[in-house]
Amino acid sequence: MSQERSPQLQQAFERLLTRFGPQRWWPGDSPFEVMVGAVLVQNTSWKNVERALDNLRDAGLLAPRELYDLPQAELEELIRPAGYYRVKARRLRNLLAVLCERHGGSLDAMFSQDLADARAELLAIHGIGPETADAILLYAGKLPTFVVDSYTHRVLARHGWIGFEADYHQLQERIEEELPRDAALYNEYHALFVAVGKQFCRKVPLCAECPLAEMLPPGGPLEE
DNA sequence: TGCCAGGCCGGGT
DNA sequence: ACCCGGCATGGC
Numbered sequence: 001m002s003q004e005r006s007p008q009l010q011q012a013f014e015r016l017l018t019r020f021g022p023q024r025w026w027p028g029d030s031p032f033e034v035m036v037g038a039v040l041v042q043n044t045s046w047k048n049v050e051r052a053l054d055n056l057r058d059a060g061l062l063a064p065r066e067l068y069d070l071p072q073a074e075l076e077e078l079i080r081p082a083g084y085y086r087v088k089a090r091r092l093r094n095l096l097a098v099l100c101e102r103h104g105g106s107l108d109a110m111f112s113q114d115l116a117d118a119r120a121e122l123l124a125i126h127g128i129g130p131e132t133a134d135a136i137l138l139y140a141g142k143l144p145t146f147v148v149d150s151y152t153h154r155v156l157a158r159h160g161w162i163g164f165e166a167d168y169h170q171l172q173e174r175i176e177e178e179l180p181r182d183a184a185l186y187n188e189y190h191a192l193f194v195a196v197g198k199q200f201c202r203k204v205p206l207c208a209e210c211p212l213a214e215m216l217p218p219g220g221p222l223e224e
Numbered sequence: 225t226g227c228c229a230g231g232c233c234g235g236g237t
Numbered sequence: 238a239c240c241c242g243g244c245a246t247g248g249c
Contacts, residue, residue, distance in 0.1 A: 025230095042231040048246055049230095083246040087232085129232050149230050194230055202228085 008161055009178045012212055013185075016192040019211040023191035026139035028053075031107050033062050034140040038132050039091050040082040051081035064105035068096040091127030098125055111141035119145065130168045138190070144183040146175045147190040151197025158206055158221040 027046070028034040033053060040049040053062070055078040061067050067075070076089040098121065103109040111118060115137065122133035134147040148171045157164040162174050179185060200210040206221045207213070 038230090041229090043229060044231085044245085045229045045247075047229090047248075051247090081246060083229090084231090084244050085246080087244055091232085127232065131231065135230080147230085151230075190230085197230090 007178075008159070008215065009175060012155075012159075012215060013179075013189050013192065015211045015215075016196055017188065020192055020195045023188060023195060025187060025191035026135070028139075030062065031140040032064060033057075035095070035107070035136050036062070036067070036092065038135040038139065039095060039127070040079060040088055042084070042088070042091075042132060044083050049082050052079040055079070055081070064096060064099050064107075068093070068100045068105075087127070091125075094125045094127055095122075098122075107140060111137070111143060115143050115145060118143065130172075134172075138183060138186055142183050144181045144186055146172050146179075146186045148172050148175070149190070149194065149197075151201055152190070152193045154197065154201050155193060155206075155212065157224070159212065159215055160217045160222055164222075164224045 026034045026037065027050075028037055036056070037049055037053060040052050056062050056067070059078060061070060061078070072089050072093060075092065076085050079085050079088055079092075082088060099105060099107070099110060102121075110121070113121070118141070119133055119137060122128050122136060123130065128136075131147060131149055134145045137143040137145045138147055148168050152175070153164075153166070153171060156162045156171065156174070157166070162171060166174070175189075179189070196210065196212065200206055206216065
């Protein structure tokens with residue numbers, strides 16, 4: 001019954017936090033900006049997203065109604081630096097339609113539902129997948145859902161904490177069952193996974209200087 | 225120069 | 238169920 005839970009993820013969190021310090025994610029001045037950024041950053045570097053957000057901010061469009069009223073062609077031009085600008089304009093408008101037409105443009109209204117309901121609502125939007133939905137819920141809504149990304153997957157799998165074949169849901173369950181259900185912790189931890197991933201998982205996988213190197217299984221990182 | 229980045233969708237087998 | 242291509246810009 002009281003099954004013993006190994007504290008590996010908690011230990012990894014401590015190490016990453018010690019090494020990298022608080023990440024203060026998500027960059028953005030308002031929850032709405034965070035929400036927009038979550039769509040724009042899909043498979044894209046944050047640097048490019050910043051340009052797009054700057055354009056929107058300079059145009060005074062970082063508000064639900066203002067952005068939703070903008071013609072799609074103009075939206076496309078403004079977010080162009082973020083890449084995939086035609087798809088993303090469509091995806092943003094799909095999201096804005098739900099936000100504006102179902103919740104009167106109020107993020108608070110959208111996030112005051114049960115987490116499961118809010119998540120389902122986001123996932124039903126064309127162009128919003130699990131990672132984008134969770135990023136919006138956690139970073140814009142402060143709701144406790146863990147954001148899984150490719151770095152998270154690699155780190156956990158290479159340490160043997162989960163199989164490489166694990167899908168998004170399995171990873172999320174595995175992580176959430178081992179950590180206290182705490183939005184601030186999830187927030188920091190996801191950002192730390194990205195930090196360690198960028199530095200150590202890109203070219204040289206989990207090299208000796210990786211703060212998690214000592215937690216690797218005997219024989220080193222597992223291969224895919 | 226080529227490859228990649230904080231995904232997601234649709235079509236083919 | 239699986240695999241794969243499309244989507245696009247900017248940085249290294």
